Amino acid sequence: MPGPMSEPTTAPFAAPVTAPAATPDDRVLAVRSLRKEFPVTSGLLRRTRGSLRAVDDVSFDLGRGETLALVGESGSGKTTLGRAVVRAIDPSSGEILLRTDDGDVDLARMRGRALRERRRDFHMIFQDPYSSLDPRMTVLGAVREPLVQNRVGAPDERRDRVVDVLERVGLSARHLHRYPHAFSGGQRQRIGIARSLVCDPRFVVADEAVSALDVSVQAQILNLLKDLQGDLGLSYLFIAHDLAVVQFLAHRVAVMYAGRIVELADTDALFGRPAHPYTEALLSAMPVPEPRQSRERIVLSGEPANAAALPSGCVFHPRCRYAVPDCAVQVPELRVLASGHAVACHRADELALQGTGAV
Known part of the structure; x- marks a missing residue:
């Protein structure tokens, strides 16, 4: 049984990037007055006694090729907001406007087949590269699954698409038939990134995508995310605790507290003053x-x-x-x-x- 394979040589951080706020013409996503409440119950009959406002009246735009970081203490609502944006959970109210070739569509109102057909336009990179991959699936099966679920491409074309996206993230066709246990944490996260890119999404939500990795591996993954953004024009909603990572990667930063955005600015301006x-x-x-x-x-x-x-x-x-x-x-x-x-x-x-x- 092969052991975990070594990571590529660590690359230094590239220069930080800056970008203006999204304009109506170049935005990919517009979130308007988004709320997510969870019922608070008590007693034997679990009667509803109130509500917990995890996301409270949040609005922002995400531009094409932009990285918008969400920062704040644990419990501030960052992950809940990210999961609501990709409809992993249903928002209580508000709009999630995705820019498409036919104009804006409101993801918050979509259900059933209409929502499934739009899921190819957005994906999520999860925090834990170990639990986010099915140990019973090969790399080919894990990365190909979004293509199958979203009915993208013919069956004989999907393998070629998987190989192409693996090469983009620093892996190759020789990894196709290996299982997750054969890879290191950084390589598993590369597989997770490949899975999120295989359907050519319009934006990606990265939830603490590097926090579970060693510092040297973090540098590799962050540089990879920047390179992919430059090559593919990706937009990232990047959720993080590490402000040094945010300063390096993000064009703009939204600071959340108690479910609300309390400050939103260009990265250099926010960190400087x-x-x-x-x-x-x-x-x-x-x-x-x-x-x-x-x-x-x-x-x-x-x-x-x-x-x-x-x-x-x-x-x-x-x-x-x-x-x-x-x-x-x-x-x-x-x-x-x-x-x-x-x-x-x-x-x-x-x-x-x-x-x-x-x-």
């Missing part, structure tokens, strides 16, 4: 690459907001060191500042917050 106190606290936790330098760490008080019982006003105000009495009363709207930031904070115009440039 954040506009929301929550973003400032997240950035303060980033390691400084110079061993003799340090950054002031902002430790937030209290616990993250309970999505089943959100505080009044700004959901972040109980933990915010800049909060004023109005923050506990009025809900801040997501508005665009003169700097181009979209931010939901009453005091964003007057605060001078520290980004990653201050050490």
Whole structure:
């Protein structure tokens, strides 16, 4: 039985990329007022006592060839949002507008056959490269499965398509008949990426796609994702905790807290000068690459907001060191500042917050 095969030589990070926000002409996806609520039940009869708002009135655009990163603490709603966008779970309300050759279609309203026919246009890369592959299926079977399920191509053409996409991700035809146990974690993630690309999707949701990998392997996968984006014009909705990875890969960043987007901006602008106190606290936790330098760490008080019982006003105000009495009363709207930031904070115009440039 062959053991796990070695990874290719580690490549260094390429230069970071920047891109403007999506315009109506070049956008691939438009999410409008998306909500996802889960019922809260109790008692022997499991009566509904309330609801948990995992995603609360979220709107954003994703441009062609763009990477939009979603960041935030665990429980902020990032993964739920990603799964709702690809209809792995049904949204409670809102629109998920996919740009097609025939105009926009609302994925949120689709059911049954209509939704199945659209699934070839979007795919997901999962966090765990070990559990996301069926150990009983060969590489050929795993990567070919989306083609079969979506009825793409003739049966005799599918193998050629699988070989082509495997070569794009750094594997080859000699891997077709091997099982997942014969591969390392990085190679399994390459198989997962190949599976997500085999139907030539319009956009891909990557949910913590590199967090389970060694640092050296992360660099390879991130460079692979960038190369594929350049070659194929892919759009990524990239969900991550690691802000260094986000800074390297993303064109724009959306910061989520308690199911809401509290800040949305170009990557360089957001990391250089954040506009929301929550973003400032997240950035303060980033390691400084110079061993003799340090950054002031902002430790937030209290616990993250309970999505089943959100505080009044700004959901972040109980933990915010800049909060004023109005923050506990009025809900801040997501508005665009003169700097181009979209931010939901009453005091964003007057605060001078520290980004990653201050050490």
